[in-house]
Amino acid sequence: MIKEALSAQRADIGVIKEKRGQTFTIGDAQPYVDAVNGMTVGEGQSPEVIDLHVQSVNAHYEILKGLTEYVRPEDDPFVEHYQTPPILEILVEEDTGFKESMSKFIDAIATNEALVGREAVRRYGGFYGPTCVVDFAFCPGSTTSVVNEILKGVDIPTAHKKAILSAKSWGMNTSYGIGAAFADSIEAGKTTAQAVRDEIEMLQMVYREPIAAQTKLMTDGGHQSFDVKEYMLKYKERMKPLILKAVEAGVHYGNIVTVPAYCVGDVAHHIAQSMFNMAKDDVIMAIMEAETDVLANTLQRGLEQGYDSAYDVLSVATGSTACGAAYILEKDGFTAPMVIDLLTKRFYNYVQLYPNRGAAAELHNVDFMDMIHRGSNILEDEPIGNGGKVRGVKVDLDPIEKNEVLANPQRYTYPACGITVRFSALMRLADFPCLLTSEPVTATLMTNIIALNPEVPGSPARVCKDCAVCILTKRHSHCSWHDTV
Numbered sequence: 001m002i003k004e005a006l007s008a009q010r011a012d013i014g015v016i017k018e019k020r021g022q023t024f025t026i027g028d029a030q031p032y033v034d035a036v037n038g039m040t041v042g043e044g045q046s047p048e049v050i051d052l053h054v055q056s057v058n059a060h061y062e063i064l065k066g067l068t069e070y071v072r073p074e075d076d077p078f079v080e081h082y083q084t085p086p087i088l089e090i091l092v093e094e095d096t097g098f099k100e101s102m103s104k105f106i107d108a109i110a111t112n113e114a115l116v117g118r119e120a121v122r123r124y125g126g127f128y129g130p131t132c133v134v135d136f137a138f139c140p141g142s143t144t145s146v147v148n149e150i151l152k153g154v155d156i157p158t159a160h161k162k163a164i165l166s167a168k169s170w171g172m173n174t175s176y177g178i179g180a181a182f183a184d185s186i187e188a189g190k191t192t193a194q195a196v197r198d199e200i201e202m203l204q205m206v207y208r209e210p211i212a213a214q215t216k217l218m219t220d221g222g223h224q225s226f227d228v229k230e231y232m233l234k235y236k237e238r239m240k241p242l243i244l245k246a247v248e249a250g251v252h253y254g255n256i257v258t259v260p261a262y263c264v265g266d267v268a269h270h271i272a273q274s275m276f277n278m279a280k281d282d283v284i285m286a287i288m289e290a291e292t293d294v295l296a297n298t299l300q301r302g303l304e305q306g307y308d309s310a311y312d313v314l315s316v317a318t319g320s321t322a323c324g325a326a327y328i329l330e331k332d333g334f335t336a337p338m339v340i341d342l343l344t345k346r347f348y349n350y351v352q353l354y355p356n357r358g359a360a361a362e363l364h365n366v367d368f369m370d371m372i373h374r375g376s377n378i379l380e381d382e383p384i385g386n387g388g389k390v391r392g393v394k395v396d397l398d399p400i401e402k403n404e405v406l407a408n409p410q411r412y413t414y415p416a417c418g419i420t421v422r423f424s425a426l427m428r429l430a431d432f433p434c435l436l437t438s439e440p441v442t443a444t445l446m447t448n449i450i451a452l453n454p455e456v457p458g459s460p461a462r463v464c465k466d467c468a469v470c471i472l473t474k475r476h477s478h479c480s481w482h483d484t485v
């Protein structure tokens with residue numbers, strides 16, 4: 001599983017290094033598709049789960065290639081939101097029991113008007129501070145936490161509750177984030193009461209007609225690159241036999257709605273025009289490359305020491321790059337709390353400046369803050385921190401130390417004053433940290449973990465994430481990780 005995760009990451013980095021600054025075409029993602037096609041079914045793993053991942057990436061790549069050559073930067077983050085809607089529709093169409101549960105849940109959205117209204121108001125006003133509205137955990141203000149609250153009071157089988165919950169965490173059932181319709185309506189001059197009704201209607205649509213809802217969201221948002229409805233209909237048709245096979249094999253619905261979605265983003269999102277543009281900067285490219293080596297070397301060290309579980313591999317993988325990011329930050333004299341403070345203060349001004357800001361605006365800032373918060377705890381000497389270790393494995397920071405670019409920031413600015421170069425490159429990555437956190441690595445490892453336990457839903461993570469903003473904004477009393485369906 002380590003080899004598979006690293007080859008996904010290396011495929012992305014390799015293409016980006018070669019094509020940065022150039023024009024993107026869908027075919028550029030071929031090396032990532034090749035890496036995914038190298039995934040195998042290990043001992044004790046469910047072949048159906050591995051297939052959901054591998055076949056989805058291939059379906060995504062081929063369908064997209066059939067529809068367009070190019071994806072505009074404005075459209076690229078959404079490419080991983082066209083898989084869960086069709087899959088959810090297949091499950092509802094094929095399983096009358098699940099259909100009944102879904103319909104009870106949709107009704108419950110309306111009966112929870114007070115809850116939905118309160119959370120929409122809180123999001124609009126920035127009550128919780130910077131929040132990842134589509135967080136994969138139960139963070140305050142996230143769609144996951146609201147859906148969880150609603151599900152708690154619905155009388156349907158627990159397995160169905162978990163599936164519905166997964167569909168809006170690691171599963172990306174549409175691009176919708178709680179509160180977006182409410183904010184639009186308020187800004188359009190409607191009353192608060194009407195805005196809450198609009199919010200409820202949109203939320204219901206996301207579950208009642210997922211494909212139509214995603215099409216509407218993209219149309220309203222000005223998507224141009226390809227016909228998104230046609231993509232979803234083609235994807236639905238192509239994936240249906242695989243979905244039914246997974247159901248037959250007893251794979252939890254919560255995994256069926258997530259595995260095929262979180263792995264496709266490398267095709268036309270991480271390998272995409274926006275990334276080719278961002279990586280034109282030598283320092284940004286160097287950070288992504290050095291971090292990839294930190295990841296590879298640390299995972300290798302762990303292998304030599306031996307891992308206790310597959311989850312440990314995931315923890316070491318994400319912990320190593322988090323530690324590396326904090327290390328780069330500290331080289332310029334910055335600390336994680338300083339950056340969390342800065343981005344959090346900025347957030348409140350941003351809410352006022354742009355009350356109709358996109359639902360996703362602060363999402364990756366939050367991921368970035370969480371990463372450096374965790375990383376700096378790992379990096380810090382004992383007993384305050386972990387002494388540079390994750391799960392007992394010492395993070396190898398040498399690739400950062402030995403990187404020619406990162407060792408010579410003066411070459412990329414006014415040379416005698418080059419003290420903010422690495423920090424400024426990190427700030428760009430704060431909007432697009434996908435290959436640092438790293439998403440392809442997490443996706444590949446999660447599929448391997450889920451394949452070992454296909455009947456247990458792999459998401460949302462039922463742990464407290466120790467959100468970085470909690471060091472400034474006292475919101476942890478609203479964290480619902482301990483009270484989940």
Ligand SMILES: [Zn+2]
Binds near residue numbers: 265269270434439
């Ligand atoms: Zn991403």
Ligand SMILES: [Zn+2]
Binds near residue numbers: 463464467476479
């Ligand atoms: Zn928490």
